[in-house]
Amino acid sequence: MSQHYHADQVPPQGGEGEHDRPLSVSARLGRLQFHYSGKFRLLQLADVQEGPKVSPDTIRLIGAACDAAKPDLVVFSGNQVAGYDTAYERTFRKRRWSTPLDGIYSAGLSMGGALGFGGASLKRSSGPQDGQAAGDRRKPDRRDAERVRQQNIKHTEDLVRRTVGLITGPLVERGIPFVVTYGNHDFQCGLDTDQMDAIYREVPGCLNPEATVAHPDRVHALIGSALPSQTAFVCAPGTFALPVADCDGHGVVMGLVLLDSGDYARSGGYGSPSAQALDFLAAAPDLLGNRSIVFQHMPIPQFYDLLKPVPATTAYAVQGYRSFDSRCYILDESRTYPGSYLGEGVSCPDEDSGEYDLLTRNRGYFALFAGHDHRNGFVGRSGDLMLGATPTCGFGSYGPVPSKRAARLFEFDIRHPHHPRTQLLEFGQLVGRPGSHKVYTFAMSHVPTSTGDAVNLLRRPGFLAGGLTALAGLIASWGSTRRR
Secondary structure, eight states: OOOOOOGGGSOOOSOSSGGGSOSOHHHHHTSSBOOTTSEEEEEEEOOOOBOSSOOHHHHHHHHHHHHHHOOSEEEEOSOOBOTTSGGGTTTOOSSSSOOTHHHHHHHHHHHHHHHTOOTTOOOOOOSOGGGOOTTOOSOOOHHHHHHHHHHHHHHHHHHHHHHHHHHHHHHHHHTOOEEEOOOSSGGGGSOOHHHHHHHHHTSTTBOOOOGGGOOTTSEEEOTTSSSTTOEEEEEETTEEEEEEEOTTSSSEEEEEEEEOOOOBOTTSSBOOOOHHHHHHHHHHHHHHTSOEEEEESSOOGGGGGGEEEEOTTSTTOEEOOGGGTTSEEEEOTTTBOTTOBOOSOOOOOSSOOSHHHHHHGGGOEEEEEEOOOTTOBEEEEETTEEEEEOOOOOSSSOOSOGGGOEEEEEEEETTSTTSOEEEEEEHHHHTOSOSOOOOOOOOOOOOOOSSSOOOOTTOOOOHHHHHHHHHHHHHHHHHHHHHO
């Protein structure tokens, strides 16, 4: 896609050659802003979920997706860090509150590492742990315990810093800014979100505003960031809002809201956003002055509005999760877009937090996209709100077959900015065959029956890809004709 800029709006980036300029047009303009072509592009990376040893295929997909999409901004929508990795056994916590199972689980991590089952863990020394001499039998006092705790936390910070450096490396190399929110596994490494936020902000291009200066109703200038003319509204680590300007940088066309959607509920199942986060969500449309799209880790119960209850014997049906587990579902094709697929039940909180009502109140939001369910890739509409599930882009955890692991591209048009086009940029199309010899499983739980497919936003389909798409369309058309 061609882009046009005013020369005085493109700051020098350390060289005169084309390769010295950031790939992100917004990075050249100094703020999140629609191009003079009338376009704005964003890339969502969901559930990277890697330990300190990041899979090379994960890095290959991130880099290839950035090259193909040329996004203004990348959104990491939670669970970047596999907090349960054996490398974090010294600081691991299953829940934010203590449970009797933590010690048992940590022991299991140690045993798994010793037996070689912790595939992503780093090799650790076999000597006495926590700095104690083998013959030292004295009972440690509180100062000793605190010293050991701080040492372990620092060790975990270094490991997380390594993971963050690897997964953001392709962005830094290409000059693409990024933002981050958190999921239900990030914190399990033992770091709080403010500690992880500080690590991400060490990376060039991170736009996460510092939450210690949070005044949700005040605008915060991101001076010193990759976008020095960008502003933000800050609530908490992983919860903030960024305005996106028009082509001249004067008016706000739309907002990007990142929301920390919570992790686990004490009553069981998954948690919900905090009351503070929900209050911020309610206030953001007025603060930004326009409608917004939300990115968060956890889907909300209304994602089931895009599914159709069916008998358990129905082909490709999946069982719902917890509150919805009494029924089986397939995608409702009357509510979802072509190219969507369902690979597992939507794992949402048991309780409705009221988030959907906030999103649809006064038409303050036009879309919500989540991750969490690694094998789901669908988009649809519930009322006036676009809802979307993005599959994992990582190779360190469960998910679809390697070829279906993907990043999600969004293209916004200045003529109708609240109706974006989106598509998955899949590993099989961008990269080809994986370099890993791991075994992956995938159950494709939806076979599209509508003719055609989602639009190709890259606009450069290869001969083979185009042929396969056409063949799929003919098969779908023939199948629908037979059913009629």
